[in-house]
Amino acid sequence: MSITYLKRGKPEAERAEDDAKTRQIVEATLKDIETRGDAAVRELSEKFDGYTPDAFRLTQAQIDDLISQLSERELEDIKFAQAQVRTFAQAQRDSMTDIEVETMPGVILGHKNIPVQSVGCYVPGGKFPMVASAHMSVATASVAGVPRIIACTPPFGGKPNPAVIAAMHLGGAHEIYVLGGIQAVGAMALGTETIEPVHMLVGPGNAFVAEAKRQLFGRVGIDLFAGPTETMVIADDTVDAEICATDLLGQAEHGYNSPAVLVTNSEKLARETLAEIDRLLEILPTRDTASVSWANYGEVIVCDTYEEMLEVADDIASEHVQVMTDRDDWFLEHMTCYGALFLGPRTNVSNGDKIIGTNHTLPTKKAGRYTGGLWVGKYLKTHSYQKILTDEAATLIGEYGSRLCILEGFVGHAEQCNVRVRRYGGVNLPYGEAAPYRERKL
Secondary structure (H helix, E strand, C coil): CCEEEEEECCCCCHHHHHCCCCCCCHHHHHHHHHCCCCHHHHHHHHHCCCCCCCCCCCCHHHHHHHHHHCCHHHHHHHHHHHHHHHHHHHHHHHHCEEEEEEEEEEEEEEEEEEEEEEEEEECCCCCCCCCCHHHHHHHHHHHHCEEEEEEEEECCCCEHHHHHHHHHHHHHCCCEEECHHHHHHHHHHHHHCCCCCCCCEEEECCHHHHHHHHHHECEEEEEEECCCCEEEEEEEECCHHHHHHHHHHHHCCCCCCEEEEEEEECCHHHHHHHHHHHHHCCCCCCCCHHHHHHHHEEEEECCHHHEEEEEEEEHHHHEEEEEEEHHHHHHHCCCCCCCCCEECCCCCHHHHCCCCCCCCCCCCCHHHHHHCCHHHHHEEEEEEEECCCHHHHHHHHHHHHHHHHHHHHCHHHHHHHHHHHHHHCCCCCCCCCCHHHHHHHC
């Protein structure tokens, strides 16, 4: 048994160095936004996007004008995609129910699922106008019932992108800002003179956006750490090199630091895929980006067994995992660490990215070990409540609570229980003492 790397990406130490540089830039930028508000945001927008409108928030008239620039077909395609996302999100929402149970006579426990009250949705769009990201964040928040949804996207080619703005509007955004990068995320979380801060940030983005969300976490909630795109293809000799290479490069074109990994038990397929990638990079229009990403972050790993393939895949915990083998459902059953699975050669990551209905905002950098991706449940807070309806229950629970509080040394806590034992149970209990045990039926 062995695991062989035919190609390795940039060493972890170099990746960590890149992360450290990003961290410093983001920290300084967020401090500037917090200190100077709108002035800092405007300067950053001019510096990075060359965009300084009278106001970053779009009016309804501006939104309507942008939507009118789309063809009927383009608009219908956007609506179709959003319908798929909404349908799946609604099914997920319907699975989350409020509960109330009587755990013993007179004791009622329950929980309610309450929407986060304000959400800031970031929709990337500087290099590619990420229309689909609006469906994933804005429309899903709408299904969850979030009462205030604001959305930010950078200008594309120096102006708002009509398709992205249309998707935000149709998805249910209440406020739309043409604003990108750290300045967008920082403004939504910290607030400025013209932007009221939100309670939660969601949406994918580049390394700077992901780092900004990381640093802001705690001050606001976040969906997850969704940084540069990652993809993994798990394949055996049931598929060919063309489909493997196409699927790897299809995600590598996202950015210069997008890891793409092939895990296989066929050395023949591995070497043919390497050759096919070289061929496709000669004709791929986005090769300037994809070739750098593949050179620095691409990996090809050959295993002896399917069990080793599973082990490698779970260790890497890639954002997108495409499985094309003679046992796809076996991987579905046994894989534990990933963002989303795409099973079988008929399925591909672009399905999930754009149209099929599952959410494409997914965990990166091994975050799949402890969280799944964005879904309607991320916008809901599950809050518990309790009530005691009878004197008998108040006394019984109070007696147990009294003794357990004294066990921990919390006399003040114990007295919260004791006062009710006295009042509702008629027990003459000295101050600060544990309630005596009395044999009773629960």
